[in-house]
Amino acid sequence: MASPPHSSSPNRPLSKIRFTISHNSSIFSLLVVLYLLPPLSSAHLYAGVEDTKGVKNDLFLEVLRDEAVARLNVLGKVSDADGYLERTYLSPASIIAGNIIRGWMEEAGLRTWVDQMGNVHGRVDGMNSSAKSLLIGSHLDTVIDAGIFDGALGIISALSALKVLNINGQLKNLKRPVEVIAFSDEEGVRFQSAFLGSAAIAGVLPVSALQIQDKSGVTVQNVLKENSIEISEESFFELKYDPESVWGYIELHIEQGPVLESVGLPLGVVKGIAGQTRLKVTVRGSQGHAGTVPMSMRQDPMAAAAELIVLLESICKHPEDFLSYDDQCKGFSVESLVCTVGEISCWPSASNVIPGEVTFTVDMRTIDDMGREAVIYELSNRMHQICDRRSVSCNIECKHDANAAACDTGLSSQLKSAAYSAMKRMAGEDVDDVPVLMSGAGHDAMAMAHLTKVGMLFVRCRGGVSHSPAEYVLDDDVWAAGLAILTFLETQM
Structure with missing residues (x-):
């Protein structure tokens, strides 16, 4: 891994980011004001701990819960769209969000x-700057019409935990460098290509990805250049990063599923x-006139696409009806x-x-890679057969x-x-034992697994x-998330 640049680095400095978003200065000013507002209190949901000034000092309520929740709300207002949250790769809102996160990193x-x-x-060297580093990360981009917790919670919980260590003067006692990556x-x-950020660091993103275009024909390289x-x-x-320089990677993320809520616990391990x-596809x-081309003479790609989509649903609901298995493939x-x-x-x-x-x-997902490959192979063959029968082409x-x-x-333990x-x-x-879950959603940890060992924690989300x-996510579950990361970091001291 190349040494992280210092303030004199040719990489983009904080001032450059601020210049880039100057046309959104009114939005940025609003967000600064929101950040400085005192956080709202939330009802305490855990038995045995009072939500008052009498809360144990080692629970760090003000930083791990109140401030973390306030920060989630701040980032939730950083959007490229009016009326809903949208923050895509290196968009103006993404640059603003990165700038705010960078400020929180420095504060920690x-x-x-x-x-x-x-x-x-954001990196702290701890006691030994040459030791293998612990990486902690999640993503700052969002889907269209997003919620405020996906991605952001993992970043903010890590920074809150490190801020507690900084306040207590323990940050320098970490036995290895710790680096948070947004x-x-x-x-x-x-760009319809996931993990651009983490895959580059893991070394699995091809250089050809720089030429991928968005719907406007703008390439990844164009967007980078636009942002200096x-x-x-x-x-x-x-x-x-050099794999020999990294000890491991951990990520905290909302579950995006109902299991933790069903068992009544805020945290689970992945x-x-x-x-x-x-x-x-x-x-x-x-192409033709809707009123003049007889039905029997049409080569209609919409009707064909409809049949292909129904085929996809059928295969994914009942793959056993479409696939055959030999002695090497047991299903x-x-x-x-x-x-x-x-x-x-x-x-x-x-x-x-x-x-x-x-x-x-x-979008197709399964925990079994061989099964996924088999389904895609069968799906592709049957799609081409349908298109041939309908006299349309299919790519x-x-x-x-x-x-x-x-x-x-080991990390999971x-x-x-x-x-x-x-x-x-x-x-x-x-309390009850921590549940062990599988993730059906993709995460940056998938890309980082090509670089180093990975571990993940899930946080309960409503419904x-x-x-x-x-x-x-409940305010107290945000608190539990930050406290879990802090407890994990204490094992690195």
Whole structure:
């Protein structure tokens, strides 16, 4: 891993970020005011601990809960859209959010910089700057019409824990360097290619990714240049961290599922993350007049796309009806397979025109990589058969492919212990064992697993709802998350 740049680094300094967002200065000023407002108190939800000035000092309520919740609300107002939260890769709002996070990093006693993919870093060397470093991260980008906790909670909880250590004068006692990374892109909304930030650091992002275009034809490299980041092929490869310099990576994230809520616990440890494939399917037919082309003579890509989407649903609901297994392939977990068509568009998109082209996306996930590959193979074959029968063309393009990632058993054990200890400290009594969960959602830990061992903690979210403004985490669960990270960091002293 290259040495993190100091203030004299040629990488983008804090002042440059502020210059970049100067046209949004009124928004930034509002956010500063919001940040300085005293945080609202929340009702205490854990038995045995009073939500008063009598709360135990070692629970750090003001920093780990009140301030963390206030910061989540601040970031939740940093959006490129009016009326809902949207913050995509290196958008104006993303730059503002990165600037705010960088300020919080410095307040926690960290040295900060922004790398050439727009990731925001904060690092403390501890007692031994040459020791292998612990990386903690999550993402600052969002989906469209997002909630305020996805990604942001992991960053803020880590910074809150480090701030407590800084306040107590213990930051220098860490036996290894600790680095918090706010990844610039995890969702893949703008360029339809997830993990641009973490994959670059892990060394698994191809240099060709710089030429990926968004819907406006703007490339990743264009966007970097617009934000005063010049990147060449040589400097791109320098983004990769040296595996020998990294001890491990941990990530805290909302569960995005209902399990923790069902068992009544705020925290769970992650055993592994499902593999994911994203496809772009383009169906081309014969464009024509809606009133003059007989039904028997049409080559309608919309009708074909509809049949393809129903086929996808059928295969993913009942894969055993479509796949055959030999002695080497005994099958896979049918329950873990999920498929989604989240986006569809057509050209020319007029009510009185038979479209000439229809494009839709496919998102497929399962914990079994062999099963996922088998489903994609069968799906592709059957899609082409349908298109041939309908006399339309079909192009299936893989936009993203990530194998399932297993979390390190040692790190998972440490995180489980830290979560248990945090819940016990807050409850003032023994609590149920920490649940062990699988993740159906993708996370930066998937990319970082190519670099080092990874571990993850999940935080309860109401109804398991995410990627929605209805996404919600209890204030006291935010507190539990920060306390668990703090407890884990105390094992690194």
